[in-house]
Structure formats: C-alpha cells, structure tokens
Amino acid sequence: MRLVPRNDQDKIEVGEKIRLTREARGMSQDDLADIVGTSRKAVSRYEIGINEMGITTFFQYADALNERPEKLFPARLCERAEQTKAEKLKAIAERLSEDDLDMLLMMADHLEKRKN
Numbered sequence: 001m002r003l004v005p006r007n008d009q010d011k012i013e014v015g016e017k018i019r020l021t022r023e024a025r026g027m028s029q030d031d032l033a034d035i036v037g038t039s040r041k042a043v044s045r046y047e048i049g050i051n052e053m054g055i056t057t058f059f060q061y062a063d064a065l066n067e068r069p070e071k072l073f074p075a076r077l078c079e080r081a082e083q084t085k086a087e088k089l090k091a092i093a094e095r096l097s098e099d100d101l102d103m104l105l106m107m108a109d110h111l112e113k114r115k116n
Contacts, residue, residue: 012049013074014058019047021065021072035064 022032029043036043036057045051046061053061062069093101 008049010074011052014053014072015047015049017072017074018061018065021067022047025065027065032061032064036060 022029029040029047033040033043037060042051046053046057058072059069062072065072093104096104
C-alpha cells in the first residue's frame with residue numbers, strides 16, 4: 001500500500017485524523033509533542049494541515065499514537081497495487097483441493113460472464 005497525498009485537503013484530512021486519534025487517546029498536543037520530540041506548535045500545524053508531513057514524521061506520529069499508519073490516512077488515499085488481490089487469490093488457489101479449485105474456476109467464469 002502506498003500513501004498518496006494529493007492536495008491541501010488531503011493534508012487537512014490527515015491532520016484531522018491525527019487530532020481525533022490523539023484526543024481519543026486522552027493526549028494533549030503537548031503530550032504528543034513530547035513523545036515525538038517536537039513542539040506543541042508543530043503538532044498544531046500538522047493537525048490543521050498547514051505543515052506538510054513527511055513520511056518519517058507521519059510514521060513517528062502513528063507510532064506515538066499507537067495506531068496503524070493506514071488508520072490515520074483517509075481511506076481514499078490508500079492505493080493498493082492491482083496485483084495484491086491477484087497474488088492473494090493465487091496463494092489461496094495453490095492450497096485448494098482439485099474439487100475446490102474447480103469450484104473456484106466455475107465461480108470466476110460466472111463472474112466474468114456476468115461482467116460482460
């Protein structure tokens with residue numbers, strides 16, 4: 001998964017998620033700043049989307065908030081490689097019995113025909 005900020009609105013949304021997570025954890029901006037090793041003003045500027053957050057800083061904040069990084073990013077910005085689903089399906093198929101594999105192929109054929 002890649003995190004892809006696209007514009008200023010994205011910075012605002014990431015900052016909002018950080019703020020909401022911080023508040024849900026009962027942390028002040030000072031608390032978060034102390035953990036990350038920055039100032040309260042820097043935390044504030046990230047939270048309102050004024051400062052652009054680099055990837056290293058983003059992961060420091062996620063770690064400080066004890067949150068998975070993808071939870072702090074708007075879902076629409078989390079792009080998944082197309083191969084990921086295909087690779088997962090292939091791994092599952094390799095573990096199936098011949099009968100189950102035949103069933104999976106029938107289902108895939110059905111879905112493909114329905115799409116066309």
